[in-house]
Structures are given as structure tokens and as C-alpha cells.
Amino acid sequence: MGLSMSVFLGRLGVRHLLVERHARTSHHPRGRGNNLRTMELFRVAGMEDDIRRAASVLRDNHGILQAHTLAGSEQEWLFRQIDPGGKTAGFSPASWCLCSQNDLEPVLLRHAEKLGGEVRFGTELVSFEQDDDGVTAELLDRSTGRSSTVHADYLVAADGPRSPIREQLGITQSGRGDLFHNISVTFRAEQLAHVVGDRRFIACYLTHPQGAGALLPVDNREHWVFHVPWHPDRGETIEDFTDERCAAHIRAAAGVPELPVEITGRAPWHAAERVADRYHDGRVFLTGDSAHEMPPTGAFGSNTGIQDAHNLAWKLSAVLSGWAGPGLLNTYGIERQPVAVETASRAALRSAEHSHPGFDAPPVGGGGGGRSSVLPVALGYRYTSGAMVGADAKAPIVPEHFAATGEPGTRAPHLWLNQGEVDQDTARISTIDLFERRPVLLSGKDSAWRVAAASAASETGVPINCHRFGDQDGVDWQNSYGIGPDGAVLVRPDGFVAWRSTDGVLDRQSELQGVLREVLSLS
Template sequence: MNPKVDDRVPVLIVGGSLVGLSASLFLGRLGVRHLLVEKHADTSRHPRGRGNNVRTMELYRVAGIETAIREAASVLAPNHGILQAPSLTGEEQEWLFREIDPGGRLGRFSPSSWCLCSQNDLEPVLRRAARELGAEIRFGTELVSFEQDADGVSALLRSRETGEERVVRAEYLVAADGPRSPARTRLGIGQSGKGELFHNVSITFRAKRLAEVVGDRHFIACYLTDPEADGALLPVDNREEWVFHAPWHPERGEPLEAFTDERCARHIRAAVGMPELDVEVTGMAPWHAAERVADRYSEGRVFLAGDSAHEMSPTGAFGSNTGIQDAHNLAWKLAAVLCGWAGPGLLESYGRERRPVARVTGERASARSAEHSHPGYAAVPGVGRQAGVLAVALGYRYRDGAVAGGDPAGPVVPEAFESAGEPGSRAPHQWLLRAGVRLSTLDLYEQAMVLLTGSAGTAWRDAARRAADRLAVPLDAYRIGDGADDDLAPEPGTDFAALHGIAPDGALLVRPDGFVAWRAEHRGDDPEAAVEHALRTVLSL
């Protein structure tokens, strides 16, 4: 590699899709200078990866772009549910589920909600927000090679337009470069799991009369099960733009070239049950569903995120959401280490926390594909309906990582969603009032460690501030109660301490990513020593 260094940055992100752009946004919010490179000339043009779960939307809420995303996704706002039928015109129809959040139950647990926003609409929002925060983003630039040493990573980059090459020196590299990750391959990191599950060809098409048949069945997706023409139909604008996922069998020697426009149009007509439908094919993209997890998530100063770290069946959009949450977990840890208030050992917790989540979530995604009879997936018989989707989205736990006092023997994803403030779990949502302004507890978590205590927790609040000052750790401490001296007030009729699993004189330490780092149910003899020990343990100080 050319020894001359042209640019220096704290973090180099390779990959400018959902995960890479999210990493750029999160790092930018934390004030970490970085460079993102993406080999393609622009963001995705294909409407895919549309399901953003409630946890992802919470992260985007805190990052200040939830409203912009919902505006970009407004055309699909009325769409709910998954429909399954032999055709759109027959009488046999079944809703696998009709509403994402029946009865509005989710509002008790989160200030956000699910959002249907296709990747081609979401990525520009992420890129714009990241650039407004000062991110340097170069599309049409590929990573040629990299080498690392004890102090950093030297990466050779090439412009795909001009061929110009430059060497960038970074302290850390985040490889969000997809399922065939050249970075993972170069590091020699293997994968484990079921491997390839099935293959589809995603076909974008225009059909003006199709909306007449769909009518008021504004589904997220419709699985069409005619064995001679099965596939999945997804709306793009609920009017004339659509996507159809057709099964593809390369394992049987079927070439991609066999999917001509004429064949695709004929398949779509048969699948929806409209032999005379006028179909104009506008685009085509093959994709492969697999269940794989990298054997490790990092090597030295290089970290895998998103599809480079894990592949999942697309049913339920678990893969993209898990990847975005990878980026969020890694971003605050990189910021803490680069800014000097955490030890390098904190970065080792990234893989210990995220890899088990990916493994269990991947298993749930495959099971959901079986439940929904996803076109092209010949699943093992006997897989029943899957419960606990909210547990996967919000209830996953970090059993081994940057947590003090967690339960290492507990499940990574519980059977049912629980929110009780346990160390290693996402901190509960509760509406609070600050000077008459309503905010969620989740809105407090981003820039610093946060200590929350009940109405009898003055000693905790003061002790935490002293301990954090001594360790030079950014920390916000709040006493929550109805008194004049409390920092935040719970909404009437709610009990902060009970919701967070503590007594009024207990305390909770929350990480910048909103996960509970440590908890004391009651006041101890030496609150300051207890908080200092927790901070040292969690932050590898």
C-alpha cells in the first residue's frame, strides 16, 4: 500500500446503504468526525427494505429525523397487515395479521411506532441529515484494500469515476459493506448458520388497473400462493407502482436471464388473477435470503455491521433493523473511546452484545418466513405461528457486555416482551414533564451516561455527579418525582420507580444507547462508590 497518507479521520465507514448511513448519522450526532465511502454512484433506487420497527424508529426519533422519515413514507401510511391468498380476485383470502399495532397497545411501551418506509425513500433522508451534521460522504468510491496496526487502519480508496486513488488513515474502520463483505473476507472471518434459504427476483412494475382490484385492502404485502405463479406483491404508491417478488431457483440451474420482461409480466398476471392486466416492467433485482452470522464482529480496529455481520430472511425486516441497531450500539462506544471517557475494552463489548442478538433474531426471521409461506422457501414442516414479535423488536437483552449486574444465564430474546428496567435491557419508556414540556425517558439517552433516581434519591443524584466528575465521564443525573426540587415529573397516574424496578430511594444507570447499564433497587451505604464501580465496570475504565 502507498505509504503516503492523503486524509486522516477518526472513523472510516465503508458502505453507504441503510446501516452505513445510519452509522454516519449516529456518529455525527455524537460529534465524531468521519468519512463514509460507497462504491455505488447514488443511494438505492429500488423499493426494498421497507419495514422499520419500533426500536429503529425510537433511535431515529432521538436522532431528530423521525418526522422527516414519516413524511418520506407518507404514501404508505395507510398500509397495514399481511394478506395471503391464491390470487387477488378469488374469494379465498386470509390476513396473517391485519394491524401492526391492534388496539394501540404499543403506545404504552414506546413514544414511537412502526413505519413503512422503503429503502429508496429512507436513504436520502439519512444522507441529508448526516451531511447537515458535517459528515463527509463520498459515493462512487470503493475500498480497494486496507491494512491495520496497533494505532489505526490505512485504507486505499479509489474513485470509480476518475480512477484516482487516495490513502485514508483512520483510527477505526466500520465495515457495512454488505453480505459479500470484502472487508470480512480480507479479515478471514468465517460465518455460521443455516446458509442460503431461498432466492427471489424483485420486479418493479407499473399497472394502473391493479389498484382497482386491490381496492381498500391496503396491505404491506400480499403473499400469492398459486403453485403455478406464486410470489409476493408489495405496493409502492397504492396506485400504479408495485413490486413483485418472484421465486428464483439458481440451485436448479435457472439463469437470471430467464426472467425476461415478458415472462415476469405473464407471471404477475397469473399470480394476481388478472389475465388481461397491462403490466409494464420497470426494473429487476435479484436477491438471496440466507441465515448466517459472522464468527466474530471485529478484528483489531475493524468492526462489522449490518449484512456484513449477519444475514437474515427478509420476512419481518429483521435484518435491516438489526443492522441499524448494530450501528447505534457501536457509534456511542466509538465516541466514548475516541473522546477519552471509556477504555478501549468497551469496544470489545460490541460483538459480545450484538452477535447473540443477531443469531436469535435470524432464527426468528427464518421461522417467520416459514409461518408466512414466503415464496420460494421450502421450510422444514411443523413450524407454527410465531408469537413475541415485540419481544424481538424491543425485548432483546445484552447478557454479556458493557453491563454491570445483568443475568448472563437469561434468554437473549424472551418469549414475551417485558420492560422492567433490568440491567442489559432497553430502558423503559415513560412520559415525563420538564418545565411543562412532555418528553419520553428515551429522549434523555444519547449524549451521556444518565442516572435516574426516584423522589427519595437525592443522595444518588449528587453522588453520581461527583463520581462522574472524578472519572471525567459525561453524565446527566435526574431525580424524578412530584416535588419542587425534583428535576423531572412523571405524568399523573404513573409510578417512575415501580416501572423501572426500583424503590423510591433506588437508582438506574442508563447508557447513551438507552440500555440499562446498572441498577440499585435501594440506596446503599456508599452511593458514590457504587456509581463509580458501575461506571468503571461498564466503560472499561
């Protein structure tokens, strides 16, 4: 999450320092599923094409297969396509992308540094103190043993599920706790590609008693990952998973007793359902795994973390730039914590429905049906309170079914724009591409809202971009955003609707001024 935060802050011109205790980016393939919303954020940040190039080796991998052994005939697809029929193209300019963390992070790093972010690897945050003026942190260079001190306006903790920063702040967590444990084993096996054949899956769940687990391709040829169930509650230790044991386990899963297997690494991981009870303390904010843990099925955890960072980045930028009050930062946890609670529950439901290896107990309430589907979680989550006006406080955080409505607190709907001023060679422009650095007022071709926005901006000091829809897309935009011809919609820099006027108002300037002050915590 740290590198994503660095990119988002860099895009907004916020000077920052990222410290990472490890010597380099991740080398272990994990956290591979990037959903529609995350890819929209990467698209707006100018990284989508680079990420897809980095992910090209797994471009044709789709679905989750379940089999007794890979070589056996007993198999079924739990789902074959994540987007059957390409229906999501009507909802988003982006599409789902399978890009492992070890391939994604170098792309994020290049963009972060290009944007001016200072990144220090091999550097550990040892301690920190905060006061009314900022946060002072002691840093340790792990290669030299030298300490240094830095002072910043704010501290963002992206330090993992065992977050020392969260612990120091005394922030508690709620949830069902640990659900199951796996050892992630990386290995080489060239002949395994012949066993897999043309089955291009995201993961294959194997159910053989001596080979239970999940197989994930790294390059579809010789490099693979196998998640072996681990039971520390039965006295198993990481040391018990020797090369010989792991290789035998993989051979049993493959159904090929003589399969040549070379173990290249192993790493333990824990599937849990926990969410921090608070997302910030003073000038310190939690994001990513330090704020929430959830099972890996659906890749909800990493996507939720990236979207945390995006929500917080624009708010930090707005406050530091002076066009929002400090109270705006309080809305970060108000908005993101309920989303994490509901998403973690959905992830657990999905793990149970898919019988994820190692997960023996079904979630409370059993069953799942539509509640475990991906699209409502990826694009349909909403904020029922926070930095917006007119949100439905009683609406579900994640709906049963996805529908783009344009309501305050929801992601602004995607529409392709018919812009005559865009060059022929320019990539197609979506409404999603309009939202990043400042609030955007959307309206019809009538110039009255643009005049009102200019006056409101002058009075409040809030920079506002305006986009007017012409005759070609007038009907579509009104239907998508739920307004009439004289209505308008204010969209936040993160692409969520802050306010809408369905049919217009008499005093547009005063209305906009009041909305801006409320949304941005201006006095």
C-alpha cells in the same frame, strides 16, 4: 447501514468519512419495515418526522394478505394489523413505520451531511491495512479511476452480505445458510390498483402455481414490486427472468390475463440465515448485512443492522472522547452477535409460518407459536454480558413475551415525563429521549444520588446527566424500573440499562465510581 452509522456518529460529534461504491442512494424499493426500536433511535436522532413524511404514501398499509390470485375470492389475512388496538403506545413513544429504503436513504443522507458527515458516492474501498495506530485504506473513485489513501482510527464495514472486508479479515460465518432466492421485479401497472381495491397491505403472498410470489405496493397506484421465486439450484439464471416471463407471472398472480404490465427493473436477492462468528478484528468492525443475514419476513435484518450501528457509535464516541477505555469496543460483538443469532432464527420461523413464497423447507424444530412474534424481538432483546453490571447471564436473549423490567442489559422502559420546565409547545418528552450522548442516572427526588454522580464524574472523567423523578411520576418510575424509593438506575447512551440499585447503597459515590469503571472499561 452506512448512512445510519453516519447519522449516529454525527450526532455524537465524531468526525468520519462514509464511502459508497454506488453513484447515489438506493433506487430499488426494499427493506421497508422500521420497527419500534429503530423508530425510537430515529426519533432521538431528530429524524422521525422527516421519515414519516417520506413514508406518507404507505401510511395506511398494514398486514400481510395471502391469496390464490388478487382477483379471486380465496384469500385470508395472515395478520391484519401489526399493532392491533394500539397496545404498543404503552411501551414506546414511537410507532412502526413502513418506509422503503429508496425513500429512507435520502432522509438519512440529508441529516448525515447536515451533521458534518463526509459522504463520497461512487467511491470504493479497494484495500486496507491496520496497525496499533489505526487503519489505512486505499479508495478508488469509480468515475475518474483515481486512487487515494486515507487514515482513520477505526473502520466500520457496512459492505453487505458478501462483505469483502469480512472476507479479508478471514471472519467465518455460522448458520443454516441460503434458505430461498427471489427476483425482485419493479413494474408499472395502473389498472392493478383497481384489482387491489381498498386492500391496503404491506405485502400480499400469491399462491397461484404460475404466479406465486409476493406483491408489495410502492405507491398504491401504479408502481409495484413483485418478488418472484428463483431456483438457481434447478439451473435457473437471472437472464431467464425476461420482461415477458415476469409480466406473465404478474398477470397470473393478479388473475387478470390482459393486465397491462411494464417491467422497469429486476434485482436478485437471497434469504439466508448466517451470522458472523466474530464482529470485529482489531480496529475493524462489522455491522449490518456484513455481520448477519436473515430472511426478510418481519424486517428483522435491516432493523438489527441499524441497531448494530447505534450500539457501536456511542462506544466509538466514548473511546475517542477519552471517557471510556478501548476495552469497551470489545463489548460490541459480545452484545450484538447473540442478538443476531436469535433474531435470525426468529425471522426464519416467521417466514415458515407465513409460507413466504420460495421458502419450501420449515425451520429446524418446526412450528413457532409465540417465538415468531415481533414485539419481543423489537423491544425485548437483552444483553446478558458486555458493558453492564448485574445482568442475568442465564436470561434468554429474546424472551417469549415482551415485558419492560428495567433490568441491567435490557432497554430502559419508556415513561412520559411530567416536566414543569418544558414549554407548552414542546413535544412530549419520554425517558427514551433522555438517552443519547452520555450516561444518564435516573433517581427519585432525593438529591443524594445527584451529588454522588457529580463526584463520580469528577473522579472518573465520565460525563453524566442526571434526571430526578418528582412526586407525580415517582410511583410509575419505580414500578417500571423495578426499584424502591431510594434506588437509582444508570442508563447507557444507547438507552440500555447499565446498572441499577434497587434500594440504594451506603456509599453511593464509591458504588457509582466502580460501576462506571467496569461498564466503560476504565483502568
